[in-house]
Amino acid sequence: MAKKFQTLKGFYDVLPERQSLWRHFEEKILYILDQYHYQEIGLPLVEPTGLFVESVGSNTDIVEKEMYSWEDHLNRDKLTLRPEGTAGCVRAVIENSLTYNGPVKLFYRGSMFRHENVQKGRQRQFHQVGVEAFGLENPEADAEQILLLARLWNLLGLKSITLELNSIGDPNDRIIYRKKLIAYFEDNKKVLDDDALRRLYDNPLRILDSKNKQMQTMLNSAPKLLDFISKEAKQHFDSLCNILEEHNLEFKINTRLVRGLDYYNRTVFEWVSKDLGSQGTIAGGGRYDYLVERIGGNPTFACGFAIGIERIILLLEDLKIENNDVIPDAYIVNQGKGAKPFAFSVAENLRNEGLKVSLNIEGSSFKSQMKKADKSGAKVALIIGDQEAENKIIQVKLIRNDGIQETVDEKKLSLFIKDKINYEK
Ligand code: HAM
Numbered sequence: 001m002a003k004k005f006q007t008l009k010g011f012y013d014v015l016p017e018r019q020s021l022w023r024h025f026e027e028k029i030l031y032i033l034d035q036y037h038y039q040e041i042g043l044p045l046v047e048p049t050g051l052f053v054e055s056v057g058s059n060t061d062i063v064e065k066e067m068y069s070w071e072d073h074l075n076r077d078k079l080t081l082r083p084e085g086t087a088g089c090v091r092a093v094i095e096n097s098l099t100y101n102g103p104v105k106l107f108y109r110g111s112m113f114r115h116e117n118v119q120k121g122r123q124r125q126f127h128q129v130g131v132e133a134f135g136l137e138n139p140e141a142d143a144e145q146i147l148l149l150a151r152l153w154n155l156l157g158l159k160s161i162t163l164e165l166n167s168i169g170d171p172n173d174r175i176i177y178r179k180k181l182i183a184y185f186e187d188n189k190k191v192l193d194d195d196a197l198r199r200l201y202d203n204p205l206r207i208l209d210s211k212n213k214q215m216q217t218m219l220n221s222a223p224k225l226l227d228f229i230s231k232e233a234k235q236h237f238d239s240l241c242n243i244l245e246e247h248n249l250e251f252k253i254n255t256r257l258v259r260g261l262d263y264y265n266r267t268v269f270e271w272v273s274k275d276l277g278s279q280g281t282i283a284g285g286g287r288y289d290y291l292v293e294r295i296g297g298n299p300t301f302a303c304g305f306a307i308g309i310e311r312i313i314l315l316l317e318d319l320k321i322e323n324n325d326v327i328p329d330a331y332i333v334n335q336g337k338g339a340k341p342f343a344f345s346v347a348e349n350l351r352n353e354g355l356k357v358s359l360n361i362e363g364s365s366f367k368s369q370m371k372k373a374d375k376s377g378a379k380v381a382l383i384i385g386d387q388e389a390e391n392k393i394i395q396v397k398l399i400r401n402d403g404i405q406e407t408v409d410e411k412k413l414s415l416f417i418k419d420k421i422n423y424e425k
Helices: 016-035 049-056 061-066 086-095 139-156 171-187 194-199 213-220 231-246 309-318 339-352 366-376 386-391 410-420
Strands: 046-048 068-071 078-081 104-113 125-134 161-167 265-273 281-287 302-308 330-334 357-359 380-384 393-398 404-409
Touching (some): 016 309, 049 086, 086 125, 139 161, 139 231, 139 281, 139 309, 161 231, 231 265, 281 309, 330 339, 330 366, 339 380, 339 410, 366 380, 393 410, 404 410
Parallel strands (some): 330 357, 330 380
Antiparallel strands (some): 046 078, 104 125, 125 302, 161 265, 393 404
């Protein structure tokens, strides 16, 4: 017996019946990104491993244990399947001098790969829409991105989603804070779990993100980074909060929010849904004004975020969204040797006229083909036998309209169908 294969753990197929939700999401996000004038950039799935080590940071979970990395045996290049999109986008901006003429606002979409523990809302291959603005220092840039997301949730009809916001200041602010935090954790060493002990000297800020219940009281009393940030960083944060308030956007300042990637400074934020259990963050991002320079570009202000599409799809599944499946305008039923090539040409000609046409190719019985026409949702069935082929005519059955049937000349067919289905381009 031939060996059967299955998807790898954490990887999955998106079956046709789920695609309508994906399309629904894509339609809405693309519409909103157009409204804010973000432009799409296509980026490779594979990048040099060093790019992620330098940008995401060597002490992060992603770089330490979640990357799909390998050495290309042909040329010894060290390569990685992208675990996130910001690093590649920054590389592309530098490589193509995209900020040469001033600020740019970009977005990308596609698969990301992280070797994580799999659970609901957490896969090893997942999809993001990522949005990045380069060359913009003012808090209006951060505010615009956050409001863009609020607009998206509204348009999608998603409820019970909250915004958590924080400022982690600039790198210099963190030097003093880091020392204070380590000292505080050393005083509370007995309460720290293994993960926290491991991170104590490498990445103590990440301990603040811990969900361990036993550590929460201790973490709530830890020194707050927001109390240590510079006057400029504080002003930036206050202005951002003011803009959001002026636009009636509710948010919670979460002084323990630091995010899991190393490139951030100042603004960090996450949008969290209550309906997804432990993997409730549906979008996250912030400012990263030092990253472009760190990987070889000129100093460039930057901020951005990414949306986890699978998590949005889980939320959309609970809303009873009207099924947007693509349905053909016409389904062609055909039988007979002469009918086949004629039916094939009719299908191609109708597509030339802009119609969506499903042609029965497998050639089952007339009854079974009519059943398929009905099931496809097509608005009309076109019936072609040898006689029709000979006379270049088609029997058009209005299957959604009492099954009325008319004989139509091939030349008049597309106009006839368009008229019957109220076709609009
Ligand atoms: P991130 O927080 O690592 O940020 O990921 C963004 C979003 O991707 C998460 O909030 C979540 O919805 C989704 N996500 C992450 N990991 C998984 C997973 N294993 N399975 C399913 N969904 C997942 C970034 O990636 C940054 N590049 C965002 C950014 C852009 N910051 C600035 N610009």
